[in-house]
Amino acid sequence: MSFDSEQHTAGRAGAMSNGDYQVEVVIKNADGLHMRPAMQFVDLAGSFRSDIRVSNAQTGVDAKSIMQMTMLAATAGTKLRISAKGVDAQEAVEALRRLVEDELFKERSIGPDCAKEG
Amino acid sequence: MRFSDIVCFEAVIAQLKATDRDGAIRELVNALGRCGRISKASCQKIARAVIKREDEASTGIGRGVAVPHVKHSDVKEHVAVIGCSSEGINFVSLDKQPVYSVILLLSPTDDPDRHLQAMEIIFRNLQKDDFRRFLRQAQTVEDIREVILDADEDTDE
Numbered sequence: 001m002s003f004d005s006e007q008h009t010a011g012r013a014g015a016m017s018n019g020d021y022q023v024e025v026v027i028k029n030a031d032g033l034h035m036r037p038a039m040q041f042v043d044l045a046g047s048f049r050s051d052i053r054v055s056n057a058q059t060g061v062d063a064k065s066i067m068q069m070t071m072l073a074a075t076a077g078t079k080l081r082i083s084a085k086g087v088d089a090q091e092a093v094e095a096l097r098r099l100v101e102d103e104l105f106k107e108r109s110i111g112p113d114c115a116k117e118g
Numbered sequence: 119m120r121f122s123d124i125v126c127f128e129a130v131i132a133q134l135k136a137t138d139r140d141g142a143i144r145e146l147v148n149a150l151g152r153c154g155r156i157s158k159a160s161c162q163k164i165a166r167a168v169i170k171r172e173d174e175a176s177t178g179i180g181r182g183v184a185v186p187h188v189k190h191s192d193v194k195e196h197v198a199v200i201g202c203s204s205e206g207i208n209f210v211s212l213d214k215q216p217v218y219s220v221i222l223l224l225s226p227t228d229d230p231d232r233h234l235q236a237m238e239i240i241f242r243n244l245q246k247d248d249f250r251r252f253l254r255q256a257q258t259v260e261d262i263r264e265v266i267l268d269a270d271e272d273t274d275e
Contacts, residue, residue: 031230035187035237036175066179066212067245073238075231 021093022083025100029107033074035066037105042066044099050086052096063096119232120270121239124198124223127266128153130259131201134220139209143168143186146201146222156224160192164224178211182254183244187223189233196236198223200262202253219253243269 015021027033033041045052045063052063056078061068063082074080080100084092099105129149136142144165151161167188171177178184184207199222206216221240225233243249249269256262 032234034230034234035177035185039175067241070237070241071245073234075234 015090016083019089020083020085021089022081023093023097024079024081025097027074027076027078027080028101028109029104030076030109031107032076032078033069033072033080035070037107038069038072039066040105041096041099042069044095045092048084048086048088048092048095050084050089050092052082052084052092055081055083119235119239120273121243121266122263122270124196124236124239125266126150126153126155126197126199127259127263129155129199130262131199132257132259132262134201134203134207137203137205137207139172139184139207140165140169142201142203142207142220143172143222146199146220147224149201150197150199150222150224155195155197156193160190164188164190164192168222168224172209176210176212178209178217179244180211180213180215181244181250182206182215182218183221183250184209184211184217184219185221185223185237185240185244187225187233187237189225189227189230191227193224193226196223196225196229196232198236198240200253200266202256202262219250239273242273 042064053060054063056072061072082093082096131149134142134145136145147161147165150156151158167190168186171188172186177186201220203218206218209217211217223236252265256265
């Protein structure tokens with residue numbers, strides 16, 4: 001899966017008609033969603049009460065399971081959709097988006113173009 | 119990429135001698151050194167790097183399995199090795215339970231995408247109850263090889 005910064009528009013958590021929230025994010029740290037960032041993601045997801053799922057083009061997984069999250073093998077540039085259902089869905093989606101796109105899991109990014117707001 | 123492509127079967131250990139985490143990591147890294155997948159001179163360095171990584175955050179993800187791994191400049195090609203322990207090893211796992219199956223993965227530093235692919239294959243299988251059970255029940259290196267080959271066949275179907 002290749003990264004095309006032009007096609008990417010920074011995600012804003014959006015409400016679905018059924019009350020779920022979802023956002024599309026792009027993995028921007030050079031090493032991708034390897035185990036340590038996946039653990040940060042799972043820890044943060046676990047702090048919310050909502051059901052949270054993450055999907056790529058092929059599959060969707062439980063955001064609170066480290067085994068499943070690592071299975072996404074999301075390389076730098078991969079687009080993922082985070083969706084949440086529950087009382088704190090909007091907050092959860094926004095917090096996870098921030099971890100992925102703004103904080104880059106506190107790792108190095110794949111380049112200046114990808115870290116900017118677009 | 120298939121699971122069997124990354125596992126060095128000659129280095130697989132059906133019954134780990136080590137009963138502690140660091141010992142198990144060293145045993146597996148040394149086995150890879152004996153098979154020539156990494157240089158013998160690098161073994162100690164690489165084992166230390168894996169242990170350091172493990173100290174930062176345990177790869178004991180629960181359900182009796184751990185996946186210690188590291189990216190290291192002395193590693194030329196992605197390689198995994200499996201070690202089993204019937205007694206169980208304390209990996210400071212997330213669920214605080216002992217680890218019976220250790221899958222160690224060494225990756226070069228310059229190919230993070232392939233590292234993720236290797237992790238994906240390992241975790242896709244570790245998620246399966248049957249895979250974990252068969253791996254834990256394996257008594258010999260040949261048993262372990264069969265578990266991995268069967269897993270590849272399931273994936274191909």
